[in-house]
Amino acid sequence: MSPKKLIGKVEFRENLAGQNYLVRIEFDEKVDFTPGQYVSLKVNSEGLRRSYSVASLPEEKSIDVLVDTTPMGVGSKYILGLRVGDEVEVLGFLGNFIIDFQATEKARHIMFLATGTGIAPLKPMIEDLLYKRSFIGEMRLVWGVRHETDLYWLKEMDNLNRDYDNFKFDIVLSQPTEDWPGFRGHLGGLVNELTQDWSKTLVYLCGSREMIVEMEKRLKEKGVPEEQIHYEKYY
Ligand SMILES: Cc1cc2nc3c(=O)[nH]c(=O)nc-3n(C[C@H](O)[C@H](O)[C@H](O)COP(=O)(O)OP(=O)(O)OC[C@H]3O[C@@H](n4cnc5c(N)ncnc54)[C@H](O)[C@@H]3O)c2cc1C
DSSP: OOOOOEEEEEEEEEETTTTOOOOOEEEEEEEOOOOOEEEEHHHHHHHHOOEEESOOOOSEEEEEEEOOTOSSSSSHHHHOOOOTOEEEEEEEEOOOOOOOHHHHHTTTTEEEEEGGGGGHHHHHHHHHHHSOOOOOOEEEEEEEESGGGOOOOOOHHHHHHHHHHTEEEEEEESSTTTTTEEEOOOOHHHHHOOOOGGGGGGEEEEEEEHHHHHEEEHHHHHHHHHHEEEEOOOO
């Protein structure tokens, strides 16, 4: 389906943690896209745009976007200025960062690796696989953020962890407090400790360019074939 200009309205904007905001945009009709895709939002009157992954499932009358406003550029300021009822111009749906279903037939594991708001497209991809598809292999999401105070969606992820035996969720903090009981460091450190058949692992990476470049190199060294590594670079 070719991308279309859609006019929506802000249903709500919620601070999830730190500088991270969830914005729900409501449309007149249900919208269809593939989990993992993104939208391009018009962020000023001159028509400047910023891309945001859709953080919710399709076939609803609304979409969620999850935005880290730390960069404080035009896009961040636009998101911070949005109020309930504001009109939003969206170009959607874009991108090819979607599950390769043919490849899932041969895969034993699907690994999702995110830093920061890179978790946004991975959540609906995982939910779609768990709720609607019959992938029976192991799925693991590893999410890297800096501090405990940057965390959100923990209840949602814990519920998936509890309800699906083949889904596992891990957090890695690079700058935790002393009390943090979980993994410390960067994604690469945790991935290094995992033993699995890497040649039968599909990987979906989302976040900063730096993380993706590093993880792609590391995963190839571990034996993940290049065509099984998919990524979305945010900046
Ligand atoms: C396909 C795609 C999907 C994206 N999806 C999301 C998403 O779901 N959520 C989201 O928060 N962002 C997402 N981004 C990034 C987003 O489009 C903007 O780049 C980001 O929000 C910054 O926009 P800005 O106008 O506030 O800052 P800009 O003026 O564009 O940038 C200001 C400065 O901050 C740096 N910067 C940009 N982004 C980040 C960042 N995330 N962390 C640290 N430094 C940064 C830039 O290099 C620049 O130096 C996505 C990007 C792409 C390409």
